[in-house]
Amino acid sequence: MTESKISLAPPDDLKPRKAHIPFERALRWRARLEDENHLPAVSVFISQRAFVRFCAHAGSDLDNEVGGWLVGKWRADKETGEQFIIVEATLPARHIRHGGTFLTFTQDSQVTLYAEFQERFPNKELVGWYHTHPRMGIFLSEYDTWLHRNFFPEPYQVALVIEPFSSTGGFFIRQRDGTLNPHHYFGFYELNNRGNRSVVHWRNLSPETEILSVQGDNP
Ligand SMILES: [Zn+2]
Numbered sequence: 001m002t003e004s005k006i007s008l009a010p011p012d013d014l015k016p017r018k019a020h021i022p023f024e025r026a027l028r029w030r031a032r033l034e035d036e037n038h039l040p041a042v043s044v045f046i047s048q049r050a051f052v053r054f055c056a057h058a059g060s061d062l063d064n065e066v067g068g069w070l071v072g073k074w075r076a077d078k079e080t081g082e083q084f085i086i087v088e089a090t091l092p093a094r095h096i097r098h099g100g101t102f103l104t105f106t107q108d109s110q111v112t113l114y115a116e117f118q119e120r121f122p123n124k125e126l127v128g129w130y131h132t133h134p135r136m137g138i139f140l141s142e143y144d145t146w147l148h149r150n151f152f153p154e155p156y157q158v159a160l161v162i163e164p165f166s167s168t169g170g171f172f173i174r175q176r177d178g179t180l181n182p183h184h185y186f187g188f189y190e191l192n193n194r195g196n197r198s199v200v201h202w203r204n205l206s207p208e209t210e211i212l213s214v215q216g217d218n219p
């Protein structure tokens with residue numbers, strides 16, 4: 001086996017660029033488990049286009065796990081310094097090894113994805129990965145956790161698990177102290193630039209409509 005060293009993450013000293021955190025054009029989807037004892041290191045925003053993409057991929061194979069990379073931006077808010085990521089695109093993995101209940105990104109798949117990532121998204125960051133758990137629920141297995149720690153070690157890199165049968169999903173995000181709970185998932189912010197209707201259909205998350213109504217009260 002040839003040894004190929006690819007770096008999936010930027011150097012440690014890299015800092016997020018400054019931007020405006022787009023709360024006012026996003027709909028918050030909250031998981032039931034969320035509370036003030038679990039504070040994620042980053043807030044996750046998703047474009048509607050990216051959401052539709054990874055859901056379509058998730059529903060394309062209901063017998064095997066499928067997955068890929070999440071591509072977008074890692075930023076810090078200009079005023080508060082709060083860190084956030086915006087998932088803007090997906091890179092579905094093609095060379096994956098299917099086990100009974102697990103998915104392995106083979107070395108080939110990582111090399112192929114990295115080449116594709118550099119070519120198609122030279123100015124974007126690798127913000128995480130996604131995979132499905134058909135009929136299994138939303139959690140990170142021991143292997144998933146190992147994979148996340150080794151291939152997606154940056155504090156802002158997240159793991160998304162989608163369960164296509166029950167239409168559920170959730171994000172595993174490191175907390176501010178660096179720990180990751182494999183059973184505690186978070187919701188996200190659905191980004192909506194054009195005032196479209198929501199495209200989110202996951203049954204385990206609830207929309208938080210206060211944000212929009214506050215906006216509506218202050219024309
Ligand atoms: Zn898994």
